[in-house]
Amino acid sequence: MDTREKLIQIFKMFPGIGERQAGRFVYFFMSRNKTFINNFVNLLLKLNEETKQCSECFRFFSEEGKSKNTLCDICRSSNTDRSTILVVERDSDLESIKNSRTYNGKYFVFGSLVPIVESNTNKTTRIEELKKLVASKMKNGEIKEIILAFSLNPQGNHTDFYIRNELKNLVKSDEIKISSLGRGLSTGTELEYSDNDTIRSALLNRQ
Amino acid sequence: MDTREKLIQIFKMFPGIGERQAGRFVYFFMSRNKTFINNFVNLLLKLNEETKQCSECFRFFSEEGKSKNTLCDICRSSNTDRSTILVVERDSDLESIKNSRTYNGKYFVFGSLVPIVESNTNKTTRIEELKKLVASKMKNGEIKEIILAFSLNPQGNHTDFYIRNELKNLVKSDEIKISSLGRGLSTGTELEYSDNDTIRSALLNRQ
Amino acid sequence: MDTREKLIQIFKMFPGIGERQAGRFVYFFMSRNKTFINNFVNLLLKLNEETKQCSECFRFFSEEGKSKNTLCDICRSSNTDRSTILVVERDSDLESIKNSRTYNGKYFVFGSLVPIVESNTNKTTRIEELKKLVASKMKNGEIKEIILAFSLNPQGNHTDFYIRNELKNLVKSDEIKISSLGRGLSTGTELEYSDNDTIRSALLNRQ
Amino acid sequence: MDTREKLIQIFKMFPGIGERQAGRFVYFFMSRNKTFINNFVNLLLKLNEETKQCSECFRFFSEEGKSKNTLCDICRSSNTDRSTILVVERDSDLESIKNSRTYNGKYFVFGSLVPIVESNTNKTTRIEELKKLVASKMKNGEIKEIILAFSLNPQGNHTDFYIRNELKNLVKSDEIKISSLGRGLSTGTELEYSDNDTIRSALLNRQ
Numbered sequence: 060m061d062t063r064e065k066l067i068q069i070f071k072m073f074p075g076i077g078e079r080q081a082g083r084f085v086y087f088f089m090s091r092n093k094t095f096i097n098n099f100v101n102l103l104l105k106l107n108e109e110t111k112q113c114s115e116c117f118r119f120f121s122e123e124g125k126s127k128n129t130l131c132d133i134c135r136s137s138n139t140d141r142s143t144i145l146v147v148e149r150d151s152d153l154e155s156i157k158n159s160r161t162y163n164g165k166y167f168v169f170g171s172l173v174p175i176v177e178s179n180t181n182k183t184t185r186i187e188e189l190k191k192l193v194a195s196k197m198k199n200g201e202i203k204e205i206i207l208a209f210s211l212n213p214q215g216n217h218t219d220f221y222i223r224n225e226l227k228n229l230v231k232s233d234e235i236k237i238s239s240l241g242r243g244l245s246t247g248t249e250l251e252y253s254d255n256d257t258i259r260s261a262l263l264n265r266q
Numbered sequence: 267m268d269t270r271e272k273l274i275q276i277f278k279m280f281p282g283i284g285e286r287q288a289g290r291f292v293y294f295f296m297s298r299n300k301t302f303i304n305n306f307v308n309l310l311l312k313l314n315e316e317t318k319q320c321s322e323c324f325r326f327f328s329e330e331g332k333s334k335n336t337l338c339d340i341c342r343s344s345n346t347d348r349s350t351i352l353v354v355e356r357d358s359d360l361e362s363i364k365n366s367r368t369y370n371g372k373y374f375v376f377g378s379l380v381p382i383v384e385s386n387t388n389k390t391t392r393i394e395e396l397k398k399l400v401a402s403k404m405k406n407g408e409i410k411e412i413i414l415a416f417s418l419n420p421q422g423n424h425t426d427f428y429i430r431n432e433l434k435n436l437v438k439s440d441e442i443k444i445s446s447l448g449r450g451l452s453t454g455t456e457l458e459y460s461d462n463d464t465i466r467s468a469l470l471n472r473q
Numbered sequence: 474m475d476t477r478e479k480l481i482q483i484f485k486m487f488p489g490i491g492e493r494q495a496g497r498f499v500y501f502f503m504s505r506n507k508t509f510i511n512n513f514v515n516l517l518l519k520l521n522e523e524t525k526q527c528s529e530c531f532r533f534f535s536e537e538g539k540s541k542n543t544l545c546d547i548c549r550s551s552n553t554d555r556s557t558i559l560v561v562e563r564d565s566d567l568e569s570i571k572n573s574r575t576y577n578g579k580y581f582v583f584g585s586l587v588p589i590v591e592s593n594t595n596k597t598t599r600i601e602e603l604k605k606l607v608a609s610k611m612k613n614g615e616i617k618e619i620i621l622a623f624s625l626n627p628q629g630n631h632t633d634f635y636i637r638n639e640l641k642n643l644v645k646s647d648e649i650k651i652s653s654l655g656r657g658l659s660t661g662t663e664l665e666y667s668d669n670d671t672i673r674s675a676l677l678n679r680q
Numbered sequence: 681m682d683t684r685e686k687l688i689q690i691f692k693m694f695p696g697i698g699e700r701q702a703g704r705f706v707y708f709f710m711s712r713n714k715t716f717i718n719n720f721v722n723l724l725l726k727l728n729e730e731t732k733q734c735s736e737c738f739r740f741f742s743e744e745g746k747s748k749n750t751l752c753d754i755c756r757s758s759n760t761d762r763s764t765i766l767v768v769e770r771d772s773d774l775e776s777i778k779n780s781r782t783y784n785g786k787y788f789v790f791g792s793l794v795p796i797v798e799s800n801t802n803k804t805t806r807i808e809e810l811k812k813l814v815a816s817k818m819k820n821g822e823i824k825e826i827i828l829a830f831s832l833n834p835q836g837n838h839t840d841f842y843i844r845n846e847l848k849n850l851v852k853s854d855e856i857k858i859s860s861l862g863r864g865l866s867t868g869t870e871l872e873y874s875d876n877d878t879i880r881s882a883l884l885n886r887q
Contacts, residue, residue, distance in 0.1 A: 062744060069720050074704045079431040083695045085772050088724060089731045096728045099690050100721045103709060106683045107327040107717045110710045121684060150707050152806045159465040172314040206472055210458075211451040214744040241471025243448030244463040245455055250359040251417075257364040264448025264471050264729040265413055269520045270535060276513050280495045293564050296524045306483050307514045311477045311504060314510045316501045326503040328477060344576040358499050381665045415492060472546045525831040566871040573879040624872075625865040655885025657862030659878040660870055664773040665831075671866040672780040673703055678862025678885050679827055 097220055115192065117168040117185060120149055133157075137147040140164040146189065146197070146222065148172055148210070156208065164206075167192060172214040173221045184218075186225055203232060204236045211242065322399060324356055324375040324392060339363075340373060347371040349410040351403070353377055353396065353419070353429065363415065372415075374399060379421040380428045391425075393432055400436055411443045418449065477503075529606060531582040531599060533564055547571075553599060554578040555618040558610070560584055560636065562624070570622065578620075579664065581606060586628040587635045600639055607643055618650045625656065635649075727864065736813060738789040738806060740771055755777075756788060761785040763824040765817070767810065767843065769793055769831070777829065785827075793835040794842045807837075807846055812849055825857045832863065 060068075063077055063085050070081035088096065109121040113131035120131035145165035147153045153166050170185045196202040207222055210213035219239055226237060241261035244253070253261075267275075278286035295303065316328040320338035327338035340346055350371035354360045360373050377392045403409040408464050414429055418424035426446050432443060449467035451460070460468075474482075476497050484495035501625055502510065523535040527545035534545035547553055558577035561567045567580050584599045608614040623629035633653050640651060656674035658667070667675075682708050691702035695763035709717065730742040741752035754760055768774045774787050788853075791806045817823040828843055830836035840860050847858060847869035863881035865874070873881075 060733075061742075061744060062730055063721055066720075066727060068724050069723065072708075074708055075701055080696055082775075085727070085773060086740070086775075087693075087695055088727055089742060090771070093358075093728060096724055098726060099687075102683055102690065103717055105681060106687060106706070106709055107712070107714060109683055113809050116278040119707070121682075121710065140848060141305065147457065149458075150711070151704060154703075155458050155460060156469075159469075161460040161462070161466040161469050178743075190318065195350060206469075208457060208468075209456045211453055233352055238472040239349040241448065241450030241466035243450040243467065243471065245451065246418055246461050248452055249416045250415060251356075251362050253362060253451050255366040255368070258363055260450065260452075261415075261447035262363075262366075262368050264411075264450065265445040265472075266448060266471075267537075269516055271518060273516050276516065279501075280523050281501055287489055290565060292520070293533070294488055296518055296535060297564070298521070299659075300521060303517055306480075307517060309476055309483065310510055310514060313499070313502055313508060316476055326500070328475075328503065330475060334652075336492070357504070358497060361500075362498075367659055383581055415537075420627060424487075466644060477881040483720060526864055537729035561871065563872075569872050569874060570879055570883075573876040573883075574875070575880040575883050592881035611735065620881075620883075622871060625869045631708055654864065654887040655864030656882065657864040657885065658865065659864065659866040660832055660875045660883075662832045664768065664829060665770075665776050668867050669778060669780040670780070672777055673782040675829075675867075676777075676780075676782050676827075678864065678887075680862060680885075 068259075090114065116166045117170065118153060118166060138163070141196075141201045142190070143206060144202065144204075145206040147206050147208050148215075148218070152208065154212075169218070169222075172209065173218040175217045176211060186222070189222070190225065191224060191231060197229075197235065202235060204238060205230070207237065207239045268471070323373045324377070324395065325360060325373060332411075335391065348403075348408045350408060350413060351399070351411075352413040352415050354415050355422075359415065359417075376425070376429075379416065379424040382421060382424045393429070396429070397432065397436060400433065404436070404442065409442060411445060412437070414446045418447075434445070491507070530580045531584065531602065532567060532580060543620060552577070555610075555615045558618075559620040559622050561622050561633060562629075562632070566622065566624075583632070583636075586623065587632040589628060589631045603636070604639065604643060607640065607663070611643070611649065618651060618652060620642070621651065621653045623654075625654075692739065724835070737787045738791070739774060740811065741786060741811065749766040756829070760783070761818075762822045764827060765813070765823060765825075766829050768829050769836075772832075790839070793830065794839040796838045802872075807843070811846065811850060817854065818850075823856060825859060827861045828852070828858065830861075849870060 065083040066085050067078070070076055070084045071078060076084070090173065106121060109123055110119055111122070112128070114129040114136055115134045116131060117132070118131050122128065122132075128135065140163045143169050143236050145156065145162060145164060146167045146169050147156065148169055148171065149169055153168060156162055156166075167189055168185070169189065171183050193202065203246070205226065207219045209218050223237055230237060241264055242257070243256060243264045244250075244257065244261045248257070250258075273292050274288045275296070278285060278293045279281055283291070297445065313328060316330055317326055318329070318336070319326050320341055321336040322341045323338060325338050325340070329335065329339075334392065335342065347370045351374050352363065352369060352371060353374045353376050355376055357375055360375060363369055363373075374396055375392070376396065378390050379390060392402060400412065402411065403449070414426045416425050430444055439443065448471055449464070450471045451457075451464065451468045455464070457465075477643060479497050480502070481492070482493045484498045485596050490498070506539075517554050518534060523537055524533055525536070525543070526533050527548055528543040529548045530545060531546070532545050533537055536542065536546075540550065552563060554577045557649065559570065559576060560581045560583050561577060562583055562585060564582055567582060570576055578678055581603055581604065582599070607619065608617065619640065621633045623632050632658065637651055644651065656671070657678045658664075658675045662671070664672075687706050687709070688699070688702045691697055691705045692699060697705070700763060718730055726740060730744055731740055732750070733740050733741070734755055735750040736754060736755045739752050739754070741754075741787045743749065762885065765788050765789045766783060766785060767775065767790050768777065769790055769792060774789060777783055788810055789806070790810065792804050794805060814823065814826065820829060826847065828840045830839050844858055863878070864880065864885045865871075865882045869878070871879075
């Protein structure tokens with residue numbers, strides 16, 4: 060494989076990029092000058108240096124300068140409400156919720172959804188890390204609610220079910236609530252074209 | 267205008283049909299034989315004869331034979347829960363909710379959404395008919411809840427707001443609740459691509 | 474099946490209409506008044522009366538009044554160039570070409586494409602009628618070119634091939650040319666996204 | 681702007697990448713380890729070193745090792761037919777045509793299309809370079825045909841017209857032909873949905 064083919068293989072790993080667009084990226088770089096490439100390369104190396112994974116919520120975070128923080132800015136901030144943990148699949152879900160400015164608690168990045176048929180889930184998800192975090196927060200009496208926030212599709216539902224099941228021995232008391240995101244009409248939903256599950260949820264959750 | 271052009275004008279009134287498809291419908295009918303046309307025509311005339319508009323919920327309903335009912339099957343049925351009225355924009359919304367088999371109460375077809383800028387709303391909607399129905403049901407002490415079920419877009423929201431405002435003098439007591447369909451994640455929603463409003467609702471309505 | 478269900482079955486036969494839209498058409502008719510229905514029904518019956526299939530090109534054509542023409546307006550017109558016959562799959566293709574105002578000859582509606590794997594083609598297409606027409610026009614010495622105008626997909630190509638093969642014994646002399654529509658870039662084609670066949674044709678047919 | 685924001689600005693320059701996907705690329709890189717980043721960075725720097733712009737056709741080409749070629753592999757190859765020059769807008773168009781394996785001549789990358797309303801075209805296109813190349817090839821008597829190969833849209837048509845006009849004083853003799861890619865049905869074209877221009881071209885170019 061020559062340099063171009065090797066680069067196409069890497070570009071195809073970018074989220075949402077297929078063979079054809081990967082090829083166009085190669086052309087894009089072929090037509091850039093040395094200064095552009097150097098600038099881009101330096102930013103990538105800088106990002107890598109500035110990026111760490113939070114030891115508590117497993118979120119990737121970046122900080123300029125050589126900080127020694129092992130906790131991300133959300134986990135460190137005194138403004139963060141430590142009584143709730145919102146569990147998401149991945150960093151980009153976390154970012155969407157953060158951008159909505161409606162949640163002020165802690166997060167936990169679960170790493171992936173739980174496949175519906177799967178023997179060895181522990182290896183791809185952070186179920187053990189989540190249990191450990193919940194156990195330690197319970198000891199402190201800090202935690203009151205765990206919110207499961209997965210996409211509304213079969214795998215997301217299965218992951219919700221799986222985590223509830225795994226936490227049920229740990230969270231026996233009534234002091235801690237496990238909740239899931241509410242269901243109903245979402246922005247732009249046309250009633251006429253809604254599926255039965257959505258209508259059912261929208262009716263049950265009417266207010 | 268010749269016969270074909272006149273028919274194209276009518277086909278263009280069918281829901282979701284544009285000029286081009288209207289033209290294809292004309293070809294479709296040109297290539298059918300007399301028996302097909304007669305069968306179709308007879309069914310249309312039969313439908314028209316069998317169809318009435320319910321005097322209470324304004325839903326169109328059809329009944330074989332020459333019945334003298336002025337109320338539709340839902341409004342007549344003893345199985346219908348008369349304590350709730352669910353207000354929808356149009357018949358097809360009603361049908362979607364009916365098909366979801368999660369609602370057992372009465373309906374009311376409002377006729378159209380309320381345009382956000384509009385001086386003369388009364389003429390296009392059934393606000394007066396709705397008020398009259400609610401007033402008469404209140405007298406009987408039958409009604410406990412009015413559910414507003416409009417699509418989740420600016421006009422739907424405006425209509426929700428408009429009806430609440432119009433009913434507020436009528437429904438002063440705490441005995442009758444006015445509710446709206448719940449908001450949150452709907453089937454297939456990907457968290458990463460959700461808008462802020464949907465995330466906010468999904469968090470607020472978590473359970 | 475009640476009237477509504479019977480009508481849904483018919484609407485589903487309309488070109489491009491599925492179950493859901495068929496249901497919306499029924500609602501559309503339920504909410505129309507008697508005058509509208511009668512007007513529509515009368516136009517359909519009138520169209521049926523006015524419509525005939527041309528005995529030469531098999532095109533459906535409609536004429537107001539009770540004409541006794543067995544030939545359509547194109548086949549009858551003295552402005553029609555009788556030296557070329559353009560063979561299309563169906564009436565709507567003919568209409569597209571007619572609307573482009575670039576062809577002034579005769580047409581022939583073949584009825585359907587020839588399936589790639591098929592034993593009994595004669596029954597679904599008008600190959601015998603086409604042969605007969607060509608033979609009779611050759612006798613008169615009227616015809617100079619037969620243009621095959623099928624969509625550019627595997628079945629269209631196969632039909633082109635099939636007709637050429639069927640006509641080859643009939644049209645031995647060099648006096649009659651069999652041609653197919655030209656290939657190349659079509660309006661809106663982006664070179665970068667073109668397939669190899671299109672680029673090859675566009676290069677071969679450069680001018 | 682912090683490192684992430686700077687990178688988003690760069691990713692948005694990638695062909696076909698918008699704000700949201702640029703953001704996802706940043707997350708992608710945040711979650712990669714040092715080895716991955718280094719490998720990618722080294723390939724980019726290597727590509728930059730290996731890439732040159734051909735002094736004759738202005739195509740970007742890459743060659744492993746430190747070659748001193750100023751001409752690309754196509755312009756250098758003895759297999760290339762020097763009697764035709766095919767003018768394309770950009771490298772990716774050239775690549776499409778090359779991949780179709782139906783053209784064996786020289787190319788010329790014009791750089792951009794000519795905007796329909798534009799005073800100062802010379803600055804964004806390589807019209808002067810094209811004229812110079814054609815003039816020099818004419819002197820040698822090498823060149824027989826210039827093929828203009830632009831996308832079939834208004835700007836592409838305008839560029840075709842512009843180049844023909846600019847070359848007309850240079851290419852007076854009948855010895856050199858200026859041609860454009862053929863027009864007609866392209867793969868997948870449905871006759872019924874074709875525009876008039878495409879039908880006209882397909883009829884004119886029938887064969």
